[in-house]
Amino acid sequence: MAKGRPKRADTTSATRNRILSAAAQILSAKGYSETRLSDIADSAQVRAPAVYYYFASREELIAEVMAVGQRRLREHVESALAALPASTAPMDCISTAVQAHLQVELQLSEFATAVTRNLGQLPDDIRARLRDEGAEYIRLWRGLLEAALHAGEMRPDLDLRAARMLVMGALNWTTEWWDPCQGSLTAVVETAQSLVRHGLGFPAAHHGATDLNMC
Amino acid sequence: MAKGRPKRADTTSATRNRILSAAAQILSAKGYSETRLSDIADSAQVRAPAVYYYFASREELIAEVMAVGQRRLREHVESALAALPASTAPMDCISTAVQAHLQVELQLSEFATAVTRNLGQLPDDIRARLRDEGAEYIRLWRGLLEAALHAGEMRPDLDLRAARMLVMGALNWTTEWWDPCQGSLTAVVETAQSLVRHGLGFPAAHHGATDLNMC
DNA sequence: GTCTATAAGTAGATAGAC
DNA sequence: GTCTATCTACTTATAGAC
Numbered sequence: 387m388a389k390g391r392p393k394r395a396d397t398t399s400a401t402r403n404r405i406l407s408a409a410a411q412i413l414s415a416k417g418y419s420e421t422r423l424s425d426i427a428d429s430a431q432v433r434a435p436a437v438y439y440y441f442a443s444r445e446e447l448i449a450e451v452m453a454v455g456q457r458r459l460r461e462h463v464e465s466a467l468a469a470l471p472a473s474t475a476p477m478d479c480i481s482t483a484v485q486a487h488l489q490v491e492l493q494l495s496e497f498a499t500a501v502t503r504n505l506g507q508l509p510d511d512i513r514a515r516l517r518d519e520g521a522e523y524i525r526l527w528r529g530l531l532e533a534a535l536h537a538g539e540m541r542p543d544l545d546l547r548a549a550r551m552l553v554m555g556a557l558n559w560t561t562e563w564w565d566p567c568q569g570s571l572t573a574v575v576e577t578a579q580s581l582v583r584h585g586l587g588f589p590a591a592h593h594g595a596t597d598l599n600m601c
Numbered sequence: 602m603a604k605g606r607p608k609r610a611d612t613t614s615a616t617r618n619r620i621l622s623a624a625a626q627i628l629s630a631k632g633y634s635e636t637r638l639s640d641i642a643d644s645a646q647v648r649a650p651a652v653y654y655y656f657a658s659r660e661e662l663i664a665e666v667m668a669v670g671q672r673r674l675r676e677h678v679e680s681a682l683a684a685l686p687a688s689t690a691p692m693d694c695i696s697t698a699v700q701a702h703l704q705v706e707l708q709l710s711e712f713a714t715a716v717t718r719n720l721g722q723l724p725d726d727i728r729a730r731l732r733d734e735g736a737e738y739i740r741l742w743r744g745l746l747e748a749a750l751h752a753g754e755m756r757p758d759l760d761l762r763a764a765r766m767l768v769m770g771a772l773n774w775t776t777e778w779w780d781p782c783q784g785s786l787t788a789v790v791e792t793a794q795s796l797v798r799h800g801l802g803f804p805a806a807h808h809g810a811t812d813l814n815m816c
Numbered sequence: 817g818t819c820t821a822t823a824a825g826t827a828g829a830t831a832g833a834c
Numbered sequence: 835g836t837c838t839a840t841c842t843a844c845t846t847a848t849a850g851a852c
Contacts, residue, residue: 401835417722419634423828435830436836444828506777507632507722541795548792551778552771559770562721569763577763580756585800616817638846650848651818659846 402440405430407496410451414499414561418448418507449512452505455497456519462490462498463526476534477587481579483530487557488575492564502558527554531586540586553582617655619645622711625666629714629776633663633722664727667720670712671734677705677713678741691749692802696794698745702772703790707779717773742769746801755801768797 408429412421423444427434441447466486467479474482490498505513505520531550534540557578564574623644627636638659642649656662681701682694689697705713720728720735746765749755772793779789 399835417634419632419722420724422826432835433837434828435838438829439835503721506718507634509635541799544795545784545788545792548784548789549796551774552789552793552796555774555777556767556771558777559766559774562770562773563766569760573760574763574767577760578767580759581764581767581800584756584802584804585796587799589799589804614817637844647817648819649846650820653847654817 399440401430401432401436405432405437405440405447406451406454409447410455410496410500413448413451413504414496418504421448423447445509445512448508449515451497452501452508452512452516453519455495455499455501456516456523458495459487459490459498459501460519460523460526462486462494463523475539476530476537477539477583480530480534480586481583483527484553484557484579484582485575488560488571488578491557491561492566492574493571499561502561524550534586539588541588544586549586553586556581614655616645616647616651620647620652620655620662621666621669624662625670625711625715628663628666628719629711633719636663638662660724660727663723664730666712667716667723667727667731668734670710670714670716671731671738673710674702674705674713674716675734675738675741677701677709678738690754691745691752692754692798695745695749695801696798698742699768699772699794699797700790703775703786703793706772706776707781707789708786714776717776739765749801754803756803759801764801768801771796 405426409421409426412425412429416425423437424434426447427437430437437444437447441450463483463486466482470479470482491502492499501516505516508516527550528546531540531546535542535546560574560578564571620641624636624641627640627644631640638652639649641662642652645652652659652662656665678698678701681697685694685697706717707714716731720731723731742765743761746755746761750757750761775789775793779786
């Protein structure tokens with residue numbers, strides 16, 4: 387309505403989205419420090435001052451890229467899990483989460499890539515605003531591992547937090563090395579799934595507790 | 602000898618080392634973009650211009666921190682492997698490398714941490730100079746995995762490069778989350794070793810030809 | 817060797833026209 | 835809404851004294 391400050395509303399402006407996408411692309415490729423506001427503007431086909439019509443500052447713009455990326459990552463993985471039958475074994479849920487996480491990071495969203503590659507280097511005030519959403523995603527993975535543990539699909543000697551962070555690290559680090567030109571996503575996904583399944587699970591196909599008996 | 606330019610020689614000057622260590626500490630904690638030359642100088646108890654007596658520029662200083670970190674990481678892991686009996690099984694070598702890598706990253710050297718946390722965000726010209734040393738370390742890990750494969754200790758269905766990078770990613774990402782106050786290094790090391798051993802290796806303790814049937 | 821003072825460059829941000 | 839022109843702040847880097 388009010389024309390003067392769409393700075394928060396009007397999330398559907400085409401120019402605004404172009405600026406956001408350009409920022410996500412440059413952030414994911416060059417990193418926080420090397421991402422100039424003028425580079426973003428150039429890439430979005432506007433002059434630098436136009437950015438300030440939509441965003442209060444460079445920091446605000448980058449903070450929004452991160453917020454969008456975090457949300458997309460979580461929502462994509464949640465959707466993939468929600469699409470599974472209710473009876474799906476916990477370890478199969480984990481495989482699905484591995485696939486979904488890698489797919490969104492490496493193929494679907496430069497916003498997600500931007501988060502993973504830059505979160506650790508962001509100034510404290512931006513990171514503080516992303517904390518809650520990030521904790522939500524952590525919680526999702528903690529739930530997945532706990533379910534596997536309680537179902538007797540996971541070796542109980544593992545430190546649950548360390549295992550979770552090591553797995554997420556293996557996935558997140560792909561953004562540092564994976565190159566679409568150099569290999570198929572499928573190969574990475576399958577190797578990651580195999581690594582995580584065997585890394586967390588029991589040597590054989592059987593288990594500790596009472597439930598599920600495949601043999 | 603010549604007093605005018607120790608910029609390369611005199612690697613043993615106490616002040617020079619203080620500056621280098623301060624740079625490593627700040628780089629590992631705050632990242633490349635947030636590491637100001639003046640912060641480094643303050644932390645090293647000198648004024649900013651004094652840095653230029655030892656280093657040609659901020660970039661040169663940071664590049665040297667990275668070079669030192671890369672070298673220490675590789676040398677520490679190589680030493681740990683060299684100390685093993687010649688008959689050590691390949692998978693046990695991998696466990697040793699996992700332990701050594703985590704130890705130097707998380708406990709021994711802020712130079713190593715600085716490399717891992719910043720390599721991906723460095724300007725191209727610095728990264729180019731670190732390429733050879735980095736490739737050397739990659740080669741070390743490739744050798745470890747190939748040895749395990751040839752010894753029949755590793756599942757042959759895994760994509761070797763993907764598996765290697767996923768494992769190194771799990772290890773490297775610890776620099777993003779591990780906090781000495783929040784848990785023991787031993788727990789992380791043991792969980793990582795277990796995860797890698799089972800993640801790469803065969804379900805049971807045997808190997809090779811016709812596959813296992815537990816049922 | 818290290819300092820004070822300052823130059824030079826760069827990037828973020830604003831003013832005001834259109 | 836987007837522009838040109840400009841301001842301001844910050845950071846690296848140098849000059850030259852001690």
